Every structure is written in structure tokens, then in C-alpha cells.
Amino acid sequence: MAALWGGRFSGGPAEALQALNDSIGFDWRLAPYDIAASQAHARVLRRAGLLTEEECDTLVEALAVLGAEVASGDFAPRPGDEDVHTALERGLVEKLGDLGGKLRAGRSRNDQIATDLRLYARDAAKGLTADLVALVEALSAQAEGHLYDPAPGMTHLQHAQPITIGHQLLAHAQGFLRDLDRLRDWDKRAAVCPLGSGALSGSSLPLDPAAVAAELGFDSPAPNSVDAVADRDFAAELAFIGAQIGVHLSRLGEEVILWSSQEFGWVTLDDAFSTGSSIMPQKKNPDVAELARGKAGRLVGNLTSLLVTLKGLPFAYNKDLQEDKEPVFDTLDNLALLLPATTGMVATLRFNTERPAASAPTGFSLATEIADWLVRKGVPFRDAHEVAGSCVALCEKESLDLHELSDEQLEGVSGHLDGSVREVLTVEGALAGRTTPGSTGPEAVKAQLAQVKDRAAEFGGKSDLHRAPTGPGEDAAGRRISPTGPRTSQKRS
Template sequence: MAKQQHKPWGGVFEGDVDPRVERFSESVSFDHRLYAQDIRGSIAHARMLAETGMLSADERDQIVAGLEEIGHEIAAGTFEFKQELEDVHMNVERKLTERLGDVGRKLHTGRSRNDQVSTDFRLWIRDAIDRTDQLLANLQRAFVDRCDRDHGIILPGYTHLQRAQPVLANHYWLAYTEKFGRDRERLAECRRRVNQLPLGTAALAGTTIPIDRRHVAAALDFEGVVANSLDSSSDRDFAIEFAFVLTLIAEHLSTWAEEWILWSTAEFRFLRLPHAYCTGSSIMPQKINPDVLELIRGKTARVVGNLTSLLVLIKGLPLAYNRDLQEDKPRVFDSADTVEASVELAAAVVTGAELNRPAIHERLERGYLDATTLMEHLIKVGVPQRTAHEIIGKLVGVAMKRDVPLAKLELAEFQAAHPALDQSVYTVLGVEQAILAFSSEGSTAPAMVAKQVALWKERLGLEP
């Protein structure tokens, strides 16, 4: 059994640690991912201690050099992490102490593992936010890049998975560009709250050591310091908020994946998926399965589950730090990994897919996509909306019985429905003319869509 006295906290203890406890409580198997952030934070802490007179310049230089050397060893894969040392922080500190003796033991002056862990985790999340933001920007560019390729293509828009109104393909691509744009805004807002330094709040009450938290904050590019030590020690809002933003990103990806899975079926035939992101069947030779899209949709469940776990994790925890909080990192790591991989692959699929123009055009006049435009045409000549809705509904019923589009009805039939329906109805019937009839800001009107495409190209740094 491992000796309690060999632990960094073991002075007051008698007896040995049950090895089952060590296996149960270790976190180095997953928090080793924080090593770069841990070393960076410790270097900033050591330099601050030297500035405040708690370390000599020589001690500072020895610690900084030792930490940098350990970082290189971990990156090279030659560093041995030990389970009995519990976490990445103690593994790094123990190795430093083995090499520097009492000089290494001075590093932990004025801090606790509570604020050290929180600092490392905030640094890691900040990096993950930046990576995710860049990947989302690439996905947005992939959608906006399609706008030149698919200019002028009209798609059926759906509500309740029933054909509703015509929309430009570019309007559809921009809809997802907007969704991922809001995700990027949420990431930026989350980053602002993440980017507050907890180091120096120590275990829960602060420290009597003369430290300079602002010095460390500047060295680590934090925008400020956490104001309350009790709050800092117990806080995981920043991690849960990040997990929430990742969940919304995953949900948006899942919606997109579901639509493109449907669009790639023989029933829709709207889309040809790039084969590099599909797989086949072990028994059916004709199959081209949209496995990447299905997995993006499926992995969303993991991200949602991770967020739920985090919310339950902090439910009812008393102030300040509790060991429960150790369980936050596997959930956040998994969500970040999952979303990053999903967004990266999504951009590749968006770039490589092709719309099946003939199949789309062949069935575009089905579903009476121009019915709402015809109703609004009637409203514009003074007919109340509810009355116009009923009149056009009856005309759609006539056309459905004959299995013809509205544009195939005779003028006499329109005028029998309402005298205001004169020859001008034919200027708004048919999907192409219905598209041209739109005029509201944010609509699928060609001029509005073209303006939005230009704006997004400018925002994303794309050629006009």
C-alpha cells in the first residue's frame, strides 16, 4: 500500500492508502491533457513569486527551466505519469522536486490545487474555444462557397416535413451560416467569462502570502481576476457554459445531418454525397450509406449527455471546493473532441456534396409551393387574410383533385373564387415567379439573398 506520508497532503495521516482508493480517485488518466496549461500556469506563478520576493531570481530560473524540461519530456512521450500521484499537477510538481529539491518545493507557495486546477482548466477551455471557433468559421465558409456554385437553384422549403414554400438554395445555405454564426457569438461570450484568473484564490479563502494576481493574469493573457475566493473555488460555470455552447453546436449539426441524410435518399434524390464520407454494406453491394452524417447525428447524444452530467454534478454542492468537481473534465474533454471532429468533417461534406439539379427541378412544382404567394397576392388587393386563406385553400383543393399545379387552372376558375383574381395571378404562380414576388428583409427574395451572401463573404474574408 502507498504511504499517506508520501502524499503532498499526507503529514497528518497515519497508516497506508488502500490501493482501491488510489485507483478510484486518480485523475491523471484523463487530466494529463492539461499538462501544457499546468506548466504554463506554474511558470507564470513562479515568475510572480520572484517579483514579490518569495523566490530569488536563481530559484525562479531553476524552476522555469525545470518546468520547461518536463514539458518537453511529456510532449515527447518520455515522461512517466504515476497513478499514486493522483493527477497531472502532482506528477509535474513531484518530478520538479526530485530534480530541484527544496527549490522545487517552493513552487506551490501561495496557491492550492483548487485554484491551480481551475486555472489550468480555464486555459485549456480557452484554447478549445479558439479551435472550435476556427473550425466553425471554416464550416461557414464551406456553406457560403456553395452560393456561387448553386446560384439560382430553387429548393422546396419544408415545415412539418411537408412542402411549404420555395426558397433559393443560397437562402438555405445562409440559414446554417447564421446558426453557426450565433454559435460563434456564444463561444466569444463564453470565452470572456472563462478568461478570468482564479489562481491566487488558493483553497477557498485566499492566502496570506504577498502575491500579485494581476501579474499572473497579464502573463497568462487573462482579462481579469476572479473577484471572490469562495466563488472561485467552487465555480464550474465556465466549464458548463462551454459544454452548453458545444451542445447547441452539436444540435445544429444534427439537424443539418438529418436533412442531408433525407436528401440523399432515393425518395428525395436532392443530393449526391461525396463517397469519401460514406461507407458500403457488407451484404448489399448497391448501398452508399451516409455514415459520417449518421455519426454526427448520433454523437450529438453524447454531447447532450455530457451537459446533463455536468448539470447534475454541481447540483447541491456546498461551498467551496468538493472532490465531485474532478468529474467535470472527462465530460468537457469528450464534448470538445466530439464537436471538433464533427465540425471538421461537416465542412468537408458540405464542400464535396452536389445538388441533383434535374431531380430537384423535375418535382419542384409539386406541393403547391406558390399557394401562399397567391394568397398574399389576394391580400394586397384588400381581401382579409383569413378570407384569402380560405379562398386559395379551396382553389388548391380543386387543383389537387385534378393533379395539376395552380398555374394550370383556368382564369374563369380563379375569378369564380374571387373577382379580384384576374389575369395578374399568373405573374405570381409557379415557383420561379413566386420567388421573385418575395420582398421582405431576411426573405428568400433574390436581391435580399444576394445582399446577405455579399455580407457573409466580407465577414468571412472570402472573395466577393
């Protein structure tokens, strides 16, 4: 079968051009979405009087059979298939002859690929949402088990003020909740259907883009045909969300790496989510956390690659846009691997609570309690801060902790101080005193935990992202189909 564009050419493309030009090596995963869009297009052609009802039914049924063959692997690309559209049209023509060629009327690969990629991205976003919810739930479960367990809160990686382990874990959950919000918000902008825009100017045929959009689960057809085939904002924005998720995973991974080190000793990694050394038999390595940290750079790179591709393109379609898919695919594939592994690591962490509890008051982390105690007695905070700092300096000089200062030493630092200040110089007192919303006090953390659970539940179960009753990428029974086959584990040396 000839290429879709060969009519005005006297010969085929050079081998080097063919190798450069072909995208079938990576866009074949879009086959289920291209088939779903083709079925919707066939019905629109029938309503426009360009297909008979019998022809339409035959096309739709043949496309369904072709989709099942794609899913099973019985139909696959072969040499000469430039892209997913070429391969599927070949398959359709092989089944139906000239009738298969009628489906191309009123559409272009330009609006086809823009539609297919949106369908794929919106479908993949549902899986990404489910994986994020699972991670938030794992963080919440760990936080609930350690609501009252103290740890040193840190800034600049130096002891700052006591907090609880639960509070620290819920801090990570908040970032992932924002990622879920971004996905939901992104989907509203991605729910625009380009099909019907043709190459760039629409169609002279009496088509109904609104009907196609509705059938494919979009909110509306594209308002401008040139923008419809040129726009890849949705891809760049999804790559940004993926990069931001990667950054959040990296920061969580970095803390787990620190917590599991001998120097910290706060957590023990489960054997199922850690690895060993080929030479040092005692090693237990936090590979999941390290890969979370490492893959963040890859996800940021995918975003950068896509933005640089788009930045200088004139409207409408340009072949540069062939480079839009692999960054998006790679981001989604890597998050699909990374999120479940991170969730498993978090869910199976065992906290050695004695270690963080013992270090919570060290490093003079209760110094702020002295300042706040003085403020409650009417001392301006500027002065209170200086007094607390002088207490720290005295302790360093005398090798004492704050609560070990004598009444005489306290009074020698400031006439505002006396022995009763020791009432606040405990970790328990410091935590109990934090009562403002969002703070690390026990009641505040309990309230935050409830809020995180409620927010996660908003995205749990049936995703509020678009999902058609029988969506693209599913067979007639709603089962998932994947033209790329089952996902395999990544191997590392």
C-alpha cells in the first residue's frame, strides 16, 4: 500500500528519509485511540450522507475487529508503515478494499494525531491520578500511626523546632494533593477535540465536529482549526505536571535516604523495597528512593525538550511536532513505574521512633520556646530573641542543655527569666503549644490528617477525570487494551 501522501510524487522516499520520517516506532501505542476516533468519524460521515448506513456499520465493525487484533498482537505494523494512521488504514483497506479508503474523507493526519494524543493523555491521566491517590493514602496511613511521635524539625538541614513524624509525612502529602488538583484542572483544558479541523482549515464537507467531540468524551470541538492542529499546550502542561510530581517524589526520596542512613537511623526499609550490594553483604540500599530522586531530572528534561521544540514553531502543523509524543510517553511511563514503587516503600517503612524522639530536643531546638514564653509576658520579640540566643550561648559555653540552666544562670541572662521557664523546655510542651491550624500540635495534625483523607477521597474510586462508558483504549467490554503489550520491569546493571 502506498504512503498516505504519495499521489504527486514520482518515486518513493530515500531510505535515509524514510528512517528519519517514520514515527511508527513510538506512536503505535496510539492505535486504540485512533481506532476509536475513526469509528466516531465514520458515524459523522454517515450523518453527512457521505456513507450509507450499511457502509458505516461495516466500517465500524471492521475497526472493532482491527482493534481487537491490535490488542492481541495479530495485527502489527510492518516495514513501509510510516505511522499509526498509515498502518491502520492499511489494515482497514486489507479488510474492506475501497470502502476502507472512504474513511479518510474530511480529516487529515494533522487533526487525527492531535486528537489521538489528547485521548491517550486524558486516559493516562486517570491512571496517574489513581497512583497518586494510593501514595497519598500510604503517607496518611503512616502519619496516622505516628501522630504524636516527636522528631526534630529541620531548616537548612539543621535542627530547628520539634515537630511530629506525622506532621512531616503529611507535608509530603500536601504536595501530591496539589498535583492531583493540577491533573483535574488540566483535564478541563485538554477536553477539546481537534477532529474536524482537517489539515488546518476545517472541511468543506458537512461534518459535525461537536458530535464527534461528544462521542469521544470531549467537552467541545476546537474553536479554531489552525490552533487545533498546532496546539500542544496540553502536552507541555501534562509534562510540567509530571515534572512537578517528579520533584515531589525526589524530595520525599531524599528524606527517606537520609532517614534510613546509619547516621539518622529513623526508619528501616522493608526488604521488598530495598536492594543489596554485589560485594558488601551487609548493605541495604534505598534504591526506590534514589530512583525517585534520579528520575526527577529525566522528567524535567522531558518538559524542557518539549518546550524547546514548540517555542519557535509557526502555526499550524509542522513536522517538528513529531517530537511531541516521546517526552510525554516517557514521562507517563516512568511515573507509572515509579509511583507504585514509592507507594510500596512508604507503606512498608518501619519507623524507629526512639531515635527521632531522642534527637528532637537536641541542637537547642527549644530555644524558640524561651522567646515565646517571654513574649507572653509582654517582652517584645526582638528582645526575647536576643535573650533566648544568649541562653544558647551560655549553654554552649558551659556544656549544658537549656533546661539544665540554674535559676541564677537564667536570671543572670535576663531579669525577665526565672526557673518557671523550664515548664516550656520540653518536647511535649513545645508540641502541645502548637495549636494554630496547620501546625504540628497533636490536635492540629489530627485535623490535617482528616483534611488529607477527605481530599484524597475526592479523587479515589471513580476518577472525576473524563471517562467514557467504553473509552478509547478499551474493548467493547471495557477491558483495557495496550498495543505496546504488557509493561516490563526496567533492568539496571
